Amino acid sequence: MQELDDKFFDRADDHIELSNKQLGEMDAGKVSASMMYATARFNAWLTACGFESGNDMRELNEKNIEYFVSEYRKMLSDNMNEYSEKFEEYFNVEK
Numbered sequence: 001m002q003e004l005d006d007k008f009f010d011r012a013d014d015h016i017e018l019s020n021k022q023l024g025e026m027d028a029g030k031v032s033a034s035m036m037y038a039t040a041r042f043n044a045w046l047t048a049c050g051f052e053s054g055n056d057m058r059e060l061n062e063k064n065i066e067y068f069v070s071e072y073r074k075m076l077s078d079n080m081n082e083y084s085e086k087f088e089e090y091f092n093v094e095k
Contacts, residue, residue: 043068 015035022031047064051057088095 040068 019031019035022034048057051060083090087093
């Protein structure tokens with residue numbers, strides 16, 4: 001993963017804020033699916049920007065997919081661990 005810059009969490013919070021607003025209109029599963037699709041679409045575009053042809057890109061698709069899946073897995077694992085450790089605090093539940 002790239003080194004985090006000082007605006008990393010601000011940008012992430014902006015995405016989360018948009019998703020939280022959408023929760024008033026639909027269920028969380030649909031909001032989550034849309035966010036994951038948007039992330040996948042953006043990362044496909046970002047990856048494509050680094051190539052001169054579709055064939056060049058296609059040759060490295062699996063390597064690039066593995067990179068994004070690995071990074072997502074790390075981030076998801078970190079956040080799942082944090083939520084399970086701080087569950088009572090985050091959800092105002094007595095231990």
